[in-house]
Amino acid sequence: MAQPCVSLRRLCRFPLQNFRRHPNLQTRRICLPLNSHCIHTSRRLSDHEVQETPPVYHIYHRKPARIVREEWSKFSQFPPASTALDFAEGKEVTVRGFLSAKRVKGAKLVFADIQIDNGPVVQIRSSWREENTPQHLATKALREVRLHSPVSVTGIVEKLYRHEASDKPSQASLSTTGFPEDVSRIDLELGTIQPLNDFPPNIIVSKGVQFPPTARHLQLRFSDALRPRLLARPKIGLALRNALDKLGFTEVETPVLFKSTPEGAREFIVPTRRPGLAYALPQSPQQYKQILMASGIRGYYQFARCFRDEDLRADRQPEFTQLDLEMGFATGEDVMKAVESLVAGIPDALNAQFTLVENDDGEFYPVSKVGVRPGQPQHQWPSLSTPFVRMTYEEAMTRFGVDKPDLRIPFEIRRVDQVLPAEFVGKITGNLKTPPIVEAFRFRPDWSKADYKSIAKFIDEFMDNLPASLSQNPDGLPAPIIYYPQKPLGGLSSLGFEGAENLTSGAPGLEDFVDLESGDVLFFQVRENKPFEGGSTALGRLRTLFYNEAISRGFLPRNNNEFKFLWVTDFPMFTPDNVDDPGQGGQAGFSATHHPFTAPLTPKDADLLVTDPLRARGDHYDLVVNGVELGGGSRRIHLASMQEYVLKGILRMTNEGVTQFAHLIDALRAGCPPHAGFALGFDRLVAVFTGTESIRDVIAFPKSMKGEDLTVRSPGRITDEQLETYHLALREAKK
Structure with missing residues (x-):
């Protein structure tokens, strides 16, 4: 180090x-x-x-x-900046921004650009003929100002480049940036330039420079993609707010200082100066919004800050924003229709103000229409048709091996153990004692970019670098087979003659394996013969990983500007306990799959709560796009007796645990109407629509994988004085 x-x-x-x-x-x-x-x-x-x-x-x-x-x-x-009405050819104006580029064409001619977010491209020209004239002094001053310094520039408008032909900007074309909305570029003849601060010479800026996370301000300022995504974020939020207002929803703020309740995730605790008492930061406003339904609010929403102390990934942060909503006298169908209308309106809102551009790395990101560089390729967000596709949890797990499937992936999972010889199944089975289920999918590459040799090399490298969850799967390793007509049985000899013939026969459910071509890859994977649980199977994870790797190697085309939305419904109400999630702390051996307030799907599922809770389905629905879960919701339990029965009789929580939800049960007892709701991950939504896989790219100051804010270097160490004030003591770490 x-x-x-x-x-x-x-x-x-x-x-x-x-x-x-x-x-x-x-x-x-x-x-x-x-x-x-x-x-x-x-x-x-x-x-x-x-x-x-x-x-x-x-x-x-x-x-x-x-x-x-x-x-x-x-x-x-x-000096004060000019307003949008001041911009006309021949008029003197003042603009402010960062000096982003200089092009010295000789001792007497300099061009420079001014960077203005959400504003047009501003190019200034400075030239002189005689020494000590105002033009000479202005050119000299421009050459002395360091690049990237904030400046105030006054000059004469030489030319305005407009999106639409018009002689003069109208009042309707005014924008909040101080520039006419219909102007894409402004050429100024420099009069004066005044630096408003110095950009230090020891910060080196060049194409492709990588700033450390501790310098987030520089990452944002000099990234072509990060800052535009932050500018697009509030526009998406405004479009959603306007749509919700038209639908009659009321925005209500709920407290951030809550109390600890076992909803399912770990919480952040906030100590108080009162001995033994602490707040908890809310995992979501779930209980508050259900209380609002009992209070008579017909439709509620808020952009809520939520906090969960969980393991971090690219799509998780310890604090995040969700668009939270709830509807009284409503069912899940009502909520799903409302959410569809909200999401389907986002492309139109973005296309009105932004355009999608692509950089040299194939990355898409939004740019304000007034800031697009001349000749820069532009794309639009595709319109979304509603209603979205729907499928049950059981169908998603069967066809895709994951409960948030990416519908862009062209190959599906098929069950094949019924046509395979026992000898082959035994070879790929791990520690399973009972006859397993065997599933497979077929991958066909883009033949214009692949051949048998390149595919074989790719498969070897892929298998050598499997993550531990797949390479150490106790059920058995995935088994790839490459079809090659020059080999015996086309490379399928390990299946035996009968197995190969049955697999490629085209029987119902096996149509994917007919008409194999040289280089086609078949992946086989076994799993235990039991009902699905959790969010994915081993083959489902392998399929997604393989698809992304195939795209990165060029064996499949990229699908950057395509959105495949769907609803996944009918989830199990309960899931067996695991070591990763704290659950609700009951003694039943299982916990609520999402949270303990979800209503059973049908009367039959309500009956299963008594006889076989793990088979009961909940009226829960997740919104998924391109393999990303954007949010989830459910119809809630609105009867106090049913809610208390689920907590005490099904989950077998202690009296103390049930008492933690007494405020909610009291609200339900007060004639709470049927209600349903949804929580849309706003950070994920913005990330999807602005072309990035990581929500860190749409958060101004994100946390690291350790939960640290490297910009301000938090969390900080607690002092002895703070420990004393909040009646805390540090426990020695176990050796």
Whole structure:
């Protein structure tokens, strides 16, 4: 690990500009902002070390008070910006932004660009003929301003480039950015330029530069994709708010300081100064919104902050935003129709203000229509047709091996054990004692980019790099077979003559395995012969992983600008306990699949609560797009007797545990109407519509995989004074 610089005292005697690049600093292009730590190392640092090495101290260059006052006077006074109505050819205007580029064409001619978010491209031109003229001084000042510094520029409008032909911007075309909405580019003849701060020379910016997570402000500022996604996020939120308002929903804020209740996920606890008492941050506003239904609110929504202390992945954060809604006197059908109308309106809202562009890496992201560069390829969001596809949990698990299927994947899972010889099944079976289920899928690559050799090499590499959950599956390893006509039985000899013939016969359910072509890949996987539980099977996870790898290798085309929405319904009400989720803490050996407030799907499922709870289905529905679960909802239990029975009689919670929900049961007893609701993961929704797989790309200051905010370096260590104030004590770690 790199060691912090120990020559702090010597270093601080000199201006920071003298230490732009330490002689021992690694050679790879990593930017260290002014407040970053120095690193001494005799070798190149890995990405992990660069990003995870904690800063030891900050370096500030102290200046005399006189200099500080002079700088403040220089940078704090600037002229007002022009309004949209001021922009006309030949008129003098003032704009503010970052100096993003300079093109020096000689001693007497300089061009520069001003970066303005949600505004048009602004190009300034500065030239001069005689020395000491205003034009000469302006050109000189422009050349002296460092790139990326914030500036105020005053000049004459030379030309306006409009989206639509018009001689003069109208009042209706005004935008909040201070520019006419119909203008895409403005050319200015420079009059004066005033820097509003200096961009330090020791922050190196170049194409493809990677800033560390501690410099999130620089990541956002210099990323072509991150900042536009943040700009699109509130526009999506505004479109949803407007749609909900038209549907008659009421926005209600619910408390963030809640109390600990066993809904199913781990909570963050907030201590108080009262001994033994603590708040809990809400996992969701679930209980509050059900109480609102009992209070007479007909339709509720809010953009709610939620907190869950769970293992982190690319699509999870310890704190996140969800669009939460609930409908009184409603069923799940009513909620699903409302959600469909909300989501289906997003493409139109985005297309009205943004366009999709693609960078050199094939990444799509939104750009404001007024900020599109000339000649830049543009795409639109496709319209969404409703109603969305629906399938049950059982069907999703059977066909795709996952409860949030990606409908873009062209190959489905088929059950094949009925046509396979016992000898082959035995070879691929792990520790299962009873006859297993064998499932398979067929993959056919893009033949314009593949042949047998390249596919065989790809399969070998793929199998060598399987994650542990697949390579160490006790049920058995996946078994790939590549079809090759030149081999005996086309490469299917391990199935035996009868097995190969039966598999490719085209019998009902086996149509995928007819007309095999050279290079087609068949994957076989066994699983225990029992009802589905959980969110995926081994073959389902393998199928998704293989599809993504095939795309990355070029064996399948990318589907970046395509949305396949569906509802997954009829989930099991309960799931056997596991070590990962705390559940509700009951003694039944199982817990609620989603939360303990979901109503049974049918009267038959209500009867199963008494005889066989694990077979009971809940009236729960998940919204899925391209393999991503955007949100989930359910019809709720609105009868206090049924809710108490589920908690006490089915989950076998203690009296103390049931008492934690007394406020909700009391609300249900007060004549609460039937109601249903939904929680839409707003971060995931924005990520999907702005072309990224990680919600970190649509959150201004996301947490790391360790739950740390590397920008402000939280969480911080609790002090002895805080421990005393909140009646806490640290427990020694077990050896």
